[in-house]
Each structure stands twice: as C-alpha cells, then as structure tokens.
Amino acid sequence: MVKSDYVKQMIFLLCVFFICCTENKPLEKNKEKTDTSESEKIQVLNVGSFHFGDTPDAHKTEFDESTEAAQQEIRTISKLLARFKPTIICIENLPEYNTEINAAYQEYLKNPINLTSKYGESSMIGFEIGRLSEVDSIYGIDNHMGYNYSxxxxxxxxxxxxxxxxxxxxxxxxxxxxxxxxxxxxxxxxxxxxxxxxxxxxxxxxxxxxxxxxxxxx
Known part of the structure; x- marks a missing residue:
C-alpha cells in the first residue's frame, strides 16, 4: 500500500471492454469530525477502455491502432487524461508481469516517437500518460477469474x-x-x-x- 502522505493523486486505467468508470466524486463529509480533510484524500480517476487489437473477450470494437490517425487520437486522449496529473498509474495486467512491463515502459521513455502496442491500450495510453506525467513506474492490478459468457x-x-x-x-x-x-x-x-x-x-x-x-x- 502507498501512504497518502506521499501520494495525493492517482489514476487507474481499467482497460476492460464493457467496464468503464467515471471520475470519482468527492465523498460526502462525515457528520462526525475526522482528522482527514477533503483536500488530503487521495483523488482517483477511473478510465474505461475497450481492448485495442486482438482480445479473447466476447465483444470486440473495430479499431486499427496501427494507423497514423489512430496514433494521433491516442496521443490526444493521453494528453487530456494527463491533465489529472497522476502520480500512480495502474493498468489491466497481472502484477506478476510488473518487471517486464516496466522494462518496456523504460524503453518507451527513451524513444517515445512511436507508441508501443505490446500491451494494447495499457501501453499505448498508459505509457504515454506516464511519460507526460513523469511517473517512474506503471503498476498492473489485474486479477484473472472465471467468467461464464453463456x-x-x-x-x-x-x-x-x-x-x-x-x-x-x-x-x-x-x-x-x-x-x-x-x-x-x-x-x-x-x-x-x-x-x-x-x-x-x-x-x-x-x-x-x-x-x-x-x-x-x-
């Protein structure tokens, strides 16, 4: 866990088709007095996406992420989301792959001319937001579970x-x-x-x- 003393803002990219979230509204103030003010609470922005490229999901959105137009659209969206000024970025990927993901992220930071599609939307958007926000690492928070589509x-x-x-x-x-x-x-x-x-x-x-x-x- 990350202590709130060190982190004031966070962004979560929950890149799952048909799972989407909007920016969390401030929690209503408790009637009883607390030691934590509204301004000290960690802000979280949840962003839903469909999967770029191939997906095992039951539903797929037609989108060719390799075109120049798509690349520009992705950069525009990443720039908009970076206005949230995140200090932590979480993507839909298993935590056990964090070392591999961050190695790819560091390579992208060295040469960000072309967006990397290795991890689909997680890397194309997540890595670019990370670069714009100057965060050191990307965190996977996925958890695979059985799902009955039938x-x-x-x-x-x-x-x-x-x-x-x-x-x-x-x-x-x-x-x-x-x-x-x-x-x-x-x-x-x-x-x-x-x-x-x-x-x-x-x-x-x-x-x-x-x-x-x-x-x-x-």
Missing part, C-alpha cells in the same frame, strides 16, 4: 427454466441495455463509426458504467 444464451434457450433471477429483465439487459436511454442506445449502435475520443466518452458515461458493472457482476 449465461444469457442458456436462459434464452431454456424457456422452461425456473430461475430465481428474472429472465425477462436479464435478457432485456443483454439485448436492449439502453432501452430507456434512446440517445445513448443510438450512440452505442453507431460506436464503430465514432472517433476514438467519442468512443471513450461513450463507454465512460454514468449510465454505461451502471450497465457495465451490473452485467459483469451478475
């Missing part, structure tokens, strides 16, 4: 299934996640045609965040 198919193909979970609600969440938010649904349906910045804005919307957490948790 639950929805199982429910849909089992009309006689008696499930404690409401199947109608589950299937609506799967097939029409933004039914009550037509404007957001329209943007999501057109996501492959959006610029990279607009894609990031979309998947970091609060409603999209709620959907992502609910579907992954369930």
């Amino acid at each position: 639950v929805g198919d199982f429910i849909e193909n089992s009309p006689d299934l008696k499930n404690a979970v409401d199947p109608a609600t589950y299937l609506q969440l799967t097939n029409e996640p933004f039914k009550e938010f037509p404007a957001l649904a329209k943007r999501e349906a057109n996501s492959d045609n959006l610029s990279l910045l607009e894609k990031f804005k979309l998947i970091n919307e609060p409603v999209y965040l709620d959907y992502s957490i609910t579907t992954n948790a369930d």
Whole structure:
C-alpha cells in the first residue's frame, strides 16, 4: 500500500471492454469530525477502455491502432487524461508481469516517437500518460477469474427454466441495455463509426458504467 502522505493523486486505467468508470466524486463529509480533510484524500480517476487489437473477450470494437490517425487520437486522449496529473498509474495486467512491463515502459521513455502496442491500450495510453506525467513506474492490478459468457444464451434457450433471477429483465439487459436511454442506445449502435475520443466518452458515461458493472457482476 502507498501512504497518502506521499501520494495525493492517482489514476487507474481499467482497460476492460464493457467496464468503464467515471471520475470519482468527492465523498460526502462525515457528520462526525475526522482528522482527514477533503483536500488530503487521495483523488482517483477511473478510465474505461475497450481492448485495442486482438482480445479473447466476447465483444470486440473495430479499431486499427496501427494507423497514423489512430496514433494521433491516442496521443490526444493521453494528453487530456494527463491533465489529472497522476502520480500512480495502474493498468489491466497481472502484477506478476510488473518487471517486464516496466522494462518496456523504460524503453518507451527513451524513444517515445512511436507508441508501443505490446500491451494494447495499457501501453499505448498508459505509457504515454506516464511519460507526460513523469511517473517512474506503471503498476498492473489485474486479477484473472472465471467468467461464464453463456449465461444469457442458456436462459434464452431454456424457456422452461425456473430461475430465481428474472429472465425477462436479464435478457432485456443483454439485448436492449439502453432501452430507456434512446440517445445513448443510438450512440452505442453507431460506436464503430465514432472517433476514438467519442468512443471513450461513450463507454465512460454514468449510465454505461451502471450497465457495465451490473452485467459483469451478475
């Protein structure tokens, strides 16, 4: 753990498709007096991304990270996120690979002309934000767990299934996640045609965040 005396700001890049988070709002002040003021609390910025390049995930966003236009878009987004002035950057990667990741990060710092796609969005965005923010190291915080992508198919193909979970609600969440938010649904349906910045804005919307957490948790 890092003591708050030494760290005042942090940024987390949770680069998981369909998991997105927005900047944390300040916690409400406790009615009882505490020794820690609001200004002393560590600020955390969670940023959701889809996976650049190949992914084993059930969903994939069409995006060619190797083009010059994409590289420029990535640098623009990295510059915007670097305004948060992070002192710690965490990416979706297993901690056991931290030595390898940071060796690659140090090499990138020596020659940042071309973004490195070795670790997908984690290195293309994470490394560039690290360079702009002058942080020494990048930290992996991923934790692999089993995940059943077939639950929805199982429910849909089992009309006689008696499930404690409401199947109608589950299937609506799967097939029409933004039914009550037509404007957001329209943007999501057109996501492959959006610029990279607009894609990031979309998947970091609060409603999209709620959907992502609910579907992954369930």
